[in-house]
Amino acid sequence: MGRLVDGVWTTQGYDTSATGGAFKREESRFRNWITPDGAPGPDGEGGFAAEPGRYHLYVSLACPWAHRTLIFRRLKGLDGMIGLSVVHWFMGDEGWTFAEAPGTIPDSVNGVRCLHELYTLAEPGATTRVTVPVLWDTQRRTLVSNESADIIRMLNSAFDGVGAREGDYYPEALREEIDGYNARIYDTLNNGVYKAGFATAQDKYDAAVAGVFETLDWLESHLAARRYLCGDRLTEADWRLFTTLLRFDAVYHGHFKCNLRRIADYPNLSGYLRDLYQHPGVRETCDFEHIKNHYYRSHDWINPSRVVPAGPVQDLDAPHGRARLGAPG
Ligand SMILES: N[C@@H](CCC(=O)N[C@@H](CS)C(=O)NCC(=O)O)C(=O)O
Known part of the structure; x- marks a missing residue:
């Protein structure tokens, strides 16, 4: 780099x-x-x-x-x-x-x-x-x-x-709420996993990992009764969260040492991840070959052998069971 x-x-x-x-x-x-x-x-x-x-x-x-x-x-x-x-x-x-x-x-x-x-x-x-x-x-x-x-x-x-397709993922009425989720999730989760993975001192790693799992624990309970972060409406905040959740078990858990729990261990979060993955058009944007190869083989100061792990085995096409919480936004 x-x-x-x-x-x-x-x-x-x-x-x-x-x-x-x-x-x-x-x-x-x-x-x-x-x-x-x-x-x-x-x-x-x-x-x-x-x-x-x-x-x-x-x-x-x-x-x-x-x-x-x-x-x-x-x-x-x-x-x-x-x-x-x-x-x-x-x-x-x-x-x-x-x-x-x-x-x-x-x-x-x-x-x-x-x-x-x-x-x-x-x-x-x-x-x-x-x-x-x-x-x-x-x-x-x-x-x-x-x-x-x-x-x-x-x-x-x-x-x-x-001629863009209809759909507003940052609606006026929800902006404050979306901005609030974005701010918390960016600092402790989207960027939090990087702070954990790239830390070169124990105390900095410890603080980052604590933030990552505090946020995942909070999201797990937040998403128990809500289909999406803002309730029924799918917003920008969900898509920003999605791309981090998608990489979590395959990369951040091992490579970035965020290994207290996996997304698979959180029933609501893992259903939510599958729900967003199965949203029309989204699956086609996800590429685990690029994801795993990039992290494990580019960051040689973290993984000097550049060996890429085989797992995890995951089925993001399995039923998500979240439709009971509301209609798609
Ligand atoms: N704040 C930027 C961050 C983008 C970013 O850091 N991208 C990484 C890839 S995951 C990158 O290109 N890193 C190259 C580098 O830091 O040299 C954004 O959200 O667009």
Whole structure:
């Protein structure tokens, strides 16, 4: 792995020396917005109008943050409107690449070999980590956003006037509630598993794992009487949670040492996971080959042999039994 420094690719791992062994995620560098008419987005930046065929999404099938955006592209029926490239699952010294492998899709727009080349096309002198997902504007030939939380908001509504499928996963009336779930789940679970897995000090790992399981225990009771986080209505908060739950037993439990319990040990959470997995179009966005290979083989400082475990055996197509709690949102 590495990062760009003044536009030059440098091989460099995560540095936890300044934080006493704690993993601290870097802020995303590109935070522009696509809006229906190109007006500024929620934080004032914008200028990118929603137009079919204009934007291209770069993802990794392994990455939970990129997976959110792939799900929203699918849910909102944007597959024909927003192009897609999929990086190879291995993230080594060159970072993400477009090396060929089952499930990858080369970069048909810019023809880059490594993802960092895309970042320097957008900003030649950039100093930044080079992450997926990336939303690219083929017209201005620049990077609109590399922040998944923003990208899913754009896909949720910006293209509604140009033919996106119906469905609002961030409805006005539930925004405060959704934001509350997102904040808690991001810090202790979505990012919490990374804080546990990448910690290089016992106390930092202990604190992160405690947060992960406190949150899973809370979710287990929260979801006992509610089909989704907000009740009957399926929202953005569910999809953000889903991509972490999907990877939990296969990767975070072993590789990131989040092993007090598995999702399979939580009846409500595991039913909820299967419910979302079986939602139309979602199963096709899930790829355990990419997921397992990426984590176990890219993070050689955690798993030096790069051997990928065989399990777990799981059947996400088994009945979820959650329809009794409410209609699909
Ligand atoms: N805040 C970003 C985080 C994205 C992110 O960290 N992606 C990981 C893959 S799971 C990545 O590309 N990491 C490369 C690196 O850190 O060098 C988002 O949600 O979009």
